[in-house]
Amino acid sequence: MTDKKHVYAIDLAQQQLAQLNSELLLRKLRITQSPCDTHVHVEQKSLKAFCSNDYLGLANHPVLVEALREGVVKFGVGSGASHLISGHSIAHDLLEKKLAQFQDKHIPDVKALFFSTGYMANIAALTGFARLAPEGQASIYSASLNHASLIDGVRLAKAQTKATVHLFDHTHLDTLAQLLEKDSSPLKIIVVDGVFSMDGDIAPLQELLRLATKEDALLIVDDAHGFGVLGAHGHGLLEQLNIASDRLVYIGTLGKAAGVSGAFICAQESLIQWLIQKGRPYIYSTATPPAIGYTVQKSLELIEGDEGQLRRAQLVRLISIWQTEMIFSKWQKLNSPTPIQPIVLGSNANALQAAKLLDEAGYWIPAIRPPTVPVGSSRLRITFSANHSEEDVRELIKTLQVIEKKVLESTS
Template sequence: MKKIFSALSMANEQIIELETQLLKRKLRITESPCDIEALVDQRQLHTFCSNDYLGLANHPELIEALAEGARRYGVGSGSSHLISGHNIAHDLLEKKLATFQSEHIPQARALFFSTGYLANLAAITGLIKLAKPGEASIYSAKLNHASIIDGVRLASAQSKASVNLFDHQQLDTLIEALKKDTKPLKLIVIDGVFSMDGDIAPIKALVQIAEEYDALLLVDDAHGFGVLGEQGHGILEQFNIASERIIYVGTLGKAAGVSGAFICAQAPFIEWLIQKGRPYIYSTATPPAIAHALLKSLAIIESDEGKSRRHQLNQLITHWQNAMQFSAWEKVISCTPIQPVILGSNANALAVAKLLDEMGYWIPAIRPPTVPIGSARLRITFSANHSIEDLQALMSALQKIERQVQMESGS
């Protein structure tokens, strides 16, 4: 019999281990556009799990803009931005993105990336290189997104930056640590909207802290861009914040409905990242057709249509908040389209997600390491394409499932 080489047997054993701990994840295949209904593994399901908050991912004008972009610029960029991949569509997009933050960041300039993951890696590792090795500190919120965690780890390994984790609802420890910090460069990093809980960071207090202790403040507004603020410009607009210390990261594959991300900051920081941000320098530029489609998306976000989509989203959020007692399951107080229902164990979360699936709903169980151990959950998300009736129907389904689970467990 042929002997299995050791790496392969390790892979097999580790996968079995994940299965045993109910932590194995499964890919599901959709055959339809991202919208509130999806054809998943050949079944039609109601979806409450995407980040397409404004319902733009399947918008006819965006589809047309992408097709027009492909006709104008082809389908590939051919190389990284600094070689030959930087197209007029990228440039126009960056200029427009900068105008979204220009009232909040002086001399705002934006830099486009193919994903938010890369934007966070580039921003954190790149900015830390402004200081000599060992002369920077990073302060990162414990519940920040994985891309921030990885950016912080990489910056710490590459530049010997010291790393401090803080609780974003308890800023005293952050302040105490900053008081003692004598390093020339300090970077505070925070999710604007926490991706798994939906709560919003105490951004005003953090800006004050950054000012007082001479730190930069990186805000990852992946889930706020397009959603927060009267014009959809994001968290800085919503809370009327202006500071030269802010490094703003926004993503474009969520509310903007397409793909990509950007960093917006004072022009010298962006120039530095073009020179030193390795994930920017050593990666092929996003196809310009995507940037062209994104220009259309930004126009919709700022338009009356964008406003009415945000209005609809806020109606859904208010409806959910007012009816939250519909079930006894633990919820997180959130005023964003991310509304988690905490189920605790992996087994509970998987069982409820399965029952939902049987009732025609697609809301996967979110388990560690995406969320802390013991807080497995349903991460319910709303889209402006949902109606109040859709929400009511989901609540009834959840009520039925809760009763069924209680009966089965005898409680």
């Protein structure tokens, strides 16, 4: 028998969970019983999913399923150690070379470094690059709607290096320009989501690069939601905007449009060498299984080739249907050119009610609530995959029309 009085942490956890529940902020796991796709089995239900980041529909692609099988036969299931000990396989090396090739028109002398997750890559980039300057001499400028992993990277960089941190609004860059102009720190770092993960809009990267060049800053772009989706060959936002600079650091993730797992940082080779020396999340973590690296190489071939082009064209069609056929809706839709199409409902209660009604109608679109989004902007984050048909999107729009009426009636 445990003596409950003495387990203070458990009491605290129970109180905090009850508090979250009362604020409609408790998160719940749902267990899927089928591969990630547009139709999934979730807890004995069959649902149409419009919520994953599998934008190109590659997560269950037969070529990649076969590649992973082959990769495991060639390389086994584990890497056995961190990259700098004995875990760095030819599969990781070839993948990094291919990832660097994807950005070689945009970053001179580019090299790539593979990580097991985007969260780790972001922590490594921010803490690693902030350490280039002596303690207390780096300034970091971070977009206020950046992803949590960038926010955590900035916080950790501040704790470890005493960097100064400024937040900026990516839709109004005047304040950023003024702050940068006044800043005499030897090392300035601007960091921004390429595609904002909860809003779907694209960062004003040309303008940010102009400012970074003027003020001699490094510009880190986390293109987790643009890699594979944007650009004629799916190389991402730098390709789409056709920009180039050695002050660009490009981060992409491989568990979203690429359909597999992992992430990478592309930067001028000295910056990558520095991360290999000083990027603690890179140094002190077991390398991802080489079979994953092998599978991602095949995914990059799909992304860059005809199949990727067809899949991106399908996404463009689906986004266009959404933008033209959702105009009846009184709900606040955000102006997004990407497969992320949020509907902002405001309160947690409204977002939860809409998600529940969607679930009852056979759809999986969870309510996104704070702290993932700012308080008062809870939403449905609808995402498209190239595996959705045009009919799938039209049916969703019809269902939303009915649900919108019900939610509005219940709140009026």
